[in-house]
Amino acid sequence: MDPSLILQAIVSGVLASGLYALVSVGLALAIGVIGIVNFAHGEFFMIGAFLTYTLFVVFGIDPVLAVLFVAPALFLLGAVLYRSTIQHVLSAPELNQMLLTFGIGIVLQNLALLIWGGDPVSIAGIEYRSVGYRFAGISVGLVSLVSFAVSLALVIGLNLALTRTRLGRAMRAVAQNRTGAALVGLEVNRVYLVAFALSALLAGIGGVMIAVIQSPTPTIGLAFTLKAFSITVLAGLGNIRGILAASLVVALSESLVATLVPNGGTLSNAVFFAIIFLALVWRSRRTV
Amino acid sequence: MNTQPSILHVENLGKRFGGLAAVDELSFGVKEHEIFAIIGPNGAGKTTTLNLLSGLLTPTTGTITLKGQRIDRLPSFERTHLGLGRAFQVVQPFPEMTVRENVQVGALFGTPGIDRAEAERRADEAIERTGLAAFAERDAEDLTLLQEKRLEIARALATSPEVLLLDEVMAGLRPGEARQAVQLVRDVRDTGVTIVFIEHVMPVVRDLADRVLVMDHGRFLAEGSYAEVTANPSVIEAYLGREDDDEEAPQ
Amino acid sequence: MKLLRDLLPIAAFALFLWFLPDLLRAFAGRASVSYLSLVTNGVGLAILALSWDILARTGQLSLAHAAFYGTGAYVTAIMARHLDLPLWIGIPAGGLVAVILALGVGAVTLRLRGIYFAIATLAFTEVLKSVFRHLPTPFAGGAAGINVEPLFRPVFDAATMERWEIAFFRNEGYFLLYALLLIITILLSLMTRRSRLRQAFTAIRTNEEVAAIMGVHPARMKLLAFALSSFAVGMLGAVHAHRVGSVVPEGSFSVETTVLALVTPIFGGLYTTLGPIVGAGMLAGIEETLKRNLADGYLIGYGVVLILSILFLPKGLVGTTRAWWSRRQSKSMDTAEEGSA
Numbered sequence: 001m002d003p004s005l006i007l008q009a010i011v012s013g014v015l016a017s018g019l020y021a022l023v024s025v026g027l028a029l030a031i032g033v034i035g036i037v038n039f040a041h042g043e044f045f046m047i048g049a050f051l052t053y054t055l056f057v058v059f060g061i062d063p064v065l066a067v068l069f070v071a072p073a074l075f076l077l078g079a080v081l082y083r084s085t086i087q088h089v090l091s092a093p094e095l096n097q098m099l100l101t102f103g104i105g106i107v108l109q110n111l112a113l114l115i116w117g118g119d120p121v122s123i124a125g126i127e128y129r130s131v132g133y134r135f136a137g138i139s140v141g142l143v144s145l146v147s148f149a150v151s152l153a154l155v156i157g158l159n160l161a162l163t164r165t166r167l168g169r170a171m172r173a174v175a176q177n178r179t180g181a182a183l184v185g186l187e188v189n190r191v192y193l194v195a196f197a198l199s200a201l202l203a204g205i206g207g208v209m210i211a212v213i214q215s216p217t218p219t220i221g222l223a224f225t226l227k228a229f230s231i232t233v234l235a236g237l238g239n240i241r242g243i244l245a246a247s248l249v250v251a252l253s254e255s256l257v258a259t260l261v262p263n264g265g266t267l268s269n270a271v272f273f274a275i276i277f278l279a280l281v282w283r284s285r286r287t288v
Numbered sequence: 289m290n291t292q293p294s295i296l297h298v299e300n301l302g303k304r305f306g307g308l309a310a311v312d313e314l315s316f317g318v319k320e321h322e323i324f325a326i327i328g329p330n331g332a333g334k335t336t337t338l339n340l341l342s343g344l345l346t347p348t349t350g351t352i353t354l355k356g357q358r359i360d361r362l363p364s365f366e367r368t369h370l371g372l373g374r375a376f377q378v379v380q381p382f383p384e385m386t387v388r389e390n391v392q393v394g395a396l397f398g399t400p401g402i403d404r405a406e407a408e409r410r411a412d413e414a415i416e417r418t419g420l421a422a423f424a425e426r427d428a429e430d431l432t433l434l435q436e437k438r439l440e441i442a443r444a445l446a447t448s449p450e451v452l453l454l455d456e457v458m459a460g461l462r463p464g465e466a467r468q469a470v471q472l473v474r475d476v477r478d479t480g481v482t483i484v485f486i487e488h489v490m491p492v493v494r495d496l497a498d499r500v501l502v503m504d505h506g507r508f509l510a511e512g513s514y515a516e517v518t519a520n521p522s523v524i525e526a527y528l529g530r531e532d533d534d535e536e537a538p539q
Numbered sequence: 540m541k542l543l544r545d546l547l548p549i550a551a552f553a554l555f556l557w558f559l560p561d562l563l564r565a566f567a568g569r570a571s572v573s574y575l576s577l578v579t580n581g582v583g584l585a586i587l588a589l590s591w592d593i594l595a596r597t598g599q600l601s602l603a604h605a606a607f608y609g610t611g612a613y614v615t616a617i618m619a620r621h622l623d624l625p626l627w628i629g630i631p632a633g634g635l636v637a638v639i640l641a642l643g644v645g646a647v648t649l650r651l652r653g654i655y656f657a658i659a660t661l662a663f664t665e666v667l668k669s670v671f672r673h674l675p676t677p678f679a680g681g682a683a684g685i686n687v688e689p690l691f692r693p694v695f696d697a698a699t700m701e702r703w704e705i706a707f708f709r710n711e712g713y714f715l716l717y718a719l720l721l722i723i724t725i726l727l728s729l730m731t732r733r734s735r736l737r738q739a740f741t742a743i744r745t746n747e748e749v750a751a752i753m754g755v756h757p758a759r760m761k762l763l764a765f766a767l768s769s770f771a772v773g774m775l776g777a778v779h780a781h782r783v784g785s786v787v788p789e790g791s792f793s794v795e796t797t798v799l800a801l802v803t804p805i806f807g808g809l810y811t812t813l814g815p816i817v818g819a820g821m822l823a824g825i826e827e828t829l830k831r832n833l834a835d836g837y838l839i840g841y842g843v844v845l846i847l848s849i850l851f852l853p854k855g856l857v858g859t860t861r862a863w864w865s866r867r868q869s870k871s872m873d874t875a876e877e878g879s880a
Contacts, residue, residue: 037654088850095600098654099805100849106798106842114836222794229658270669277662284650344748364751373752380746384810385738393738397754404734447754 004137005259013255014248015144018151019206019213021247023224024231025155026202028243031232033175033195036086036097040105042225043112044074044200048207049216050112053121063123063212070204078200082193090192105221112218122215129212147209154202159240171195223269230276233283250275294353295320295482296341296372296451301350303336303506310336311506314350318451323473323483325497325514327490329527333506334486335377338453341484342374343367354451369400373449373481377456379436381428388424391415391442398447407446414445417479418472434465441472445481452476454485458492470495490518502526545729549722556582556718560711564704572706575714579782581823582717586775587796588803588815589724593731594768595801596810597761598652598744603644603660604800606667607637607769609791611776613671616687616786617679626690630716630777637773638766645765649758652747661794668792684787687780690716713782720778724771728812731767740764741810772800795838802841806848808855817857 027041051070055061061069081104089097123129131142162168173180174191210216231250235242253275258268294317301314311333318324326334339345341352343364352360359367382390391414395407402410415424418438423431431439437457444452454473458466470492477483487493493500494514502509502517504526510517517523559578563571587604594601614636615629648659672682679685691712731740739760742750747757780786799822807818822844829837852859 085846085850092849092853094653095598096849096853098600098657099801100846103802103842103845103849107839107846108842110833110836110839110842112836114833114839118835226658226662233655267669267673270666270673273662273665273669277659277666280651280655280659280662281647284648284655342752364748365754365756368752368754376749376752380749382738382741382745385741389738392734393742393750393755394753396735396738397742397756399754443753 006256007136008138009255009259010252011138011140012144013252015140015148016255017244017247017251018148018155019209020227020231020251021155021244022151022206023203024228024235024243024247025158025240026199026206027225027228028232028235028240029158029171029195029202030199033171034086034090034192036090036101037229038196038199039098039101039225040081040108040221041199041203041228042221042223043105043108044078044203044221045207045210045224046112046216046218046221047077047108048074048204049211049220050116050121050207050218051204052208052211053116053123053216056123056126062126063208067205067208070208071201074204074207075197075201078197079193081200082196086196087189087192105225109218109221112221116218118217118219120215120217121211123211126212141213143209143212147213150209151206154205155240155244158202167191167194226276227272230272230279234279294318295355296484297353298337298341299351299353301337301340301352302348303333303340303345304348309506311340311347314503314506314508316501316508316511318482318484319499320450320482321477321480322498323477323485323496325493325500326484326486326503327488327493327500327517328503328509331505332503332526334503335455336506337503338374338455338484338486341453342372365397368398368447368449371448371450372453373398373444373447373451374453375437375440375444375455375457377459379440381431381436381439383429385428386425387420387428387431387439387442388412388415390428390439391420391446394443394446395448398449410448411442411446414442417445417475418442419468433460434468437461437469438472441476445476449481451482451484454483456486456488458487458489466492549725549729552725553718553722556721557715559718560707560714564707569701569703572703572710575707575710577823577827579710579714579717580826581819582714582721583775583779584799584803584823584826585816585819586717586721586724586771587800588807588819589721589728589812590768590771590775591800592804592809592811592815593728593771594764595804596731596737596740596744597764598747599645599761599764600653600657600801601660601768602657602794602797602801603664604768604772605792605794605796606644606660606664607641607772608776608779608796609667609671609786609788610637610640611773612687612780612786612791613679614773615777616685616780619688619781620685621678626688626781629781630774633777634770634774637769637776641765641769642762645762646758649761661797664792664794664797668788671792672788680786682788684785684790686785687783689784690778690781713778716778717775720771720774723774725812725816727767727771728815731764732812736760736763798838798841802845802848804855806844806852806855808857808859808861811855811857811861814855814857818855821856 023045027038030036030038030041048070051073052063052066055066055069056063085100085104089100128142133140133142162172170191174188227250231243231246234246234249250272254268254272257271261267296318298317299315301311302309303311314337326337328334336345340347343362347360350360351358354367354370354372357370359370359372382393388411391411392407395411395414396402415421418441420435420438420442423435428439457469457473461469466489473483473485473496497514499512500514500517501511502523509526510520510523560575563574567574591601591604611633614633618624618629618632619626644660644663648656651659671679674681691709731737739750739755742753742755743757743760751757776791780791803818803822804815806822807816808814822841825840826837829840833839848855854862
């Protein structure tokens with residue numbers, strides 16, 4: 001086994017982990033602040049990707065610029081969804097919430113299927129897509145590098161925002177003690193709204209990047225929801241550093257399996273799901 | 289003085305959560321037919337102890353013995369089958385069922401191999417005993433707080449326990465209701481059930497308890513009659529608070 | 540006797556289903572082929588819904604329904620291809636293998652609740668899909684799947700029958716088989732409404748710990764629910780495989796099956812036997828229109844139904860209707876009392 005192959009897999013994995021962390025952090029925000037596990041989170045990611053594609057193909061807007069449209073669009077989408085549906089099930093049993101977000105996910109995914117069809121779309125003809133660097137026998141794409149850097153910056157930025165800004169502190173207060181925060185006068189519902197919309201925005205930005213890196217289909221949402229969920233669970237709630245670490249673990253194992261195992265490309269997804277399954281089962285046996 | 293052997297015995301019981309010992313080196317015995325109270329300041333580990341007894345938690349150390357048989361490794365439903373019942377503090381009635389049907393669940397499953405007719409009889413008996421007869425056909429979700437507590441005790445009684453664990457039955461009751469609850473507990477004991485209960489309301493403990501166990505920080509602090517333990521200086525100190533009264537200890 | 544009271548309407552329903560094809564042919568003529576297909580789909584949806592509901596009664600909201608469906612399909616397909624047995628044996632075999640699988644999954648996920656359970660079951664389905672995709676191609680067909688022989692090859696006289704009649708007879712067999720499975724599933728569902736099981740399941744669903752304190756054996760009950768649920772849907776998958784003529788990993792284990800299975804009873808009314816059936820009846824009709832107009836994205840209709848149900852009809856159609864009805868009853872009783880006081 002060529003050691004440079006392994007090294008390549010590791011590097012690719014590390015770079016991919018940034019995106020995973022970005023998407024997971026958004027989900028962690030929704031879970032931590034609002035207390036709702038958003039089954040539709042991956043669909044925000046997917047919509048971000050497809051909006052980017054459409055903006056490019058129809059209006060000729062470069063993906064880098066597209067972020068300026070996609071980010072607020074997803075923020076708005078998250079806000080609208082929260083106001084119209086999620087707000088009303090906050091006090092309902094957790095399973096109702098789960099089913100509601102599952103339903104939202106189905107609607108969004110199938111809406112995308114209706115609009116864009118089921119085939120992969122790709123943003124072709126952008127120069128920087130093919131720019132890469134080589135050193136020590138490893139090749140690294142410019143796009144992968146940039147998306148890693150941007151994702152990391154956003155994750156760290158979010159962490160700072162949560163600790164340094166008023167809104168951020170409000171979110172943390174609400175996350176820890178809903179009634180207490182309300183008593184102190186925090187408008188809890190508005191905090192929830194912003195948190196949810198923000199989680200959609202973060203996922204959407206991730207989508208912009210994936211549109212440039214890969215050729216997404218409308219069905220990628222669910223897989224990313226599951227990945228984000230697993231990472232969040234692995235990391236433990238409210239633990240940003242944990243999310244970075246867990247994202248690394250997931251991305252690396254995917255990358256290594258895809259490279260080292262024959263037929264690994266199709267298998268890596270299944271291996272990932274097997275890991276989730278085993279991790280959940282093992283985790284459940286350790287409690288109490 | 290009751291010199292019978294313990295029907296329920298706890299030896300060196302301990303439960304750790306990570307680095308924190310919620311219960312530590314706890315030993316006590318409950319005698320048959322007595323009303324045994326467990327008291328202590330917030331966070332003393334009383335509910336954790338009850339959860340260890342019922343099987344909702346597994347002890348890290350120590351043993352629990354019921355009628356001479358070790359139960360600390362048994363799942364909850366088996367402990368119920370052996371005669372250990374429990375009424376919870378926050379009552380969760382089973383939805384879409386009447387009060388009677390709720391109690392029947394306890395009767396049907398509390399004793400293995402019981403037939404339908406006998407189960408219905410025991411359920412009716414429990415309903416009678418807890419004063420629920422007038423509400424037996426009502427939807428279980430449609431009850432007042434006191435009625436809910438009666439339901440909870442009736443459900444537990446229907447499992448034909450020999451030892452019944454009660455978790456803060458008085459919480460939320462008005463004085464008149466609390467008096468009725470106290471009488472109910474006495475009536476239950478008079479049918480031959482041993483009672484172990486957690487309580488914060490001291491007058492209730494004084495009226496009901498034959499013996500009292502005081503816990504603090506998960507450990508045994510004192511044991512004896514109500515008069516004895518309330519006169520105990522270390523008990524008084526525990527309740528009045530120390531310098532750094534840490535209210536965030538786990539339950 | 541109470542049992543008879545329940546069985547009588549089922550017997551009547553079974554008779555109705557038995558004669559339905561003839562009725563359709565008599566009244567709809569040429570169009571009866573598509574009507575028959577529609578009704579068959581509706582029956583299939585009802586089976587999916589009823590079987591999912593059984594598991595939901597213990598509080599286990601599973602996203603693995605497609606896994607058992609697909610297992611049943613593949614079992615019969617593999618048996619048909621490699622064994623020299625009568626084709627129909629694949630159907631109960633599919634059901635049984637699905638049960639074994641379900642017991643395995645159920646046992647391992649006993650301690651998982653809520654969303655963790657849901658995600659674990661979803662992950663399991665994906666893994667299973669991949670396993671079947673990667674089985675040796677001569678055995679299970681790989682990613683392309685394998686063809687499945689049809690169950691019914693009606694002998695017909697081309698001279699005396701019209702084309703649509705031939706198609707009709709071919710489909711009639713499947714419809715009757717579906718109907719049989721439906722009756723079986725209804726009986727299984729009713730079984731869980733018999734007092735002991737119903738109370739145990741409801742107790743576990745409400746609070747598993749409290750149920751255990753009441754003496755209920757949570758593991759046994761949850762596994763029983765898994766077994767009953769998967770048996771029905773496994774057999775459905777098997778019959779469907781013959782009807783459609785092939786099994787493919789993507790299609791047989793598609794999450795679409797799970798979505799149909801859970802939206803229908805939630806819409807119709809969870810924890811009832813009537814609810815999933817009513818839900819299936821209504822949604823199957825809508826599904827036809829949706830599929831025709833929206834093709835790839837037709838599931839969006841189901842997503843919308845799910846959202847609306849959670850928001851406005853949390854008890855489902857049947858549940859809300861019953862609650863409204865009993866409120867009217869007690870109101871009229873109150874007024875009657877006042878009147879006589």
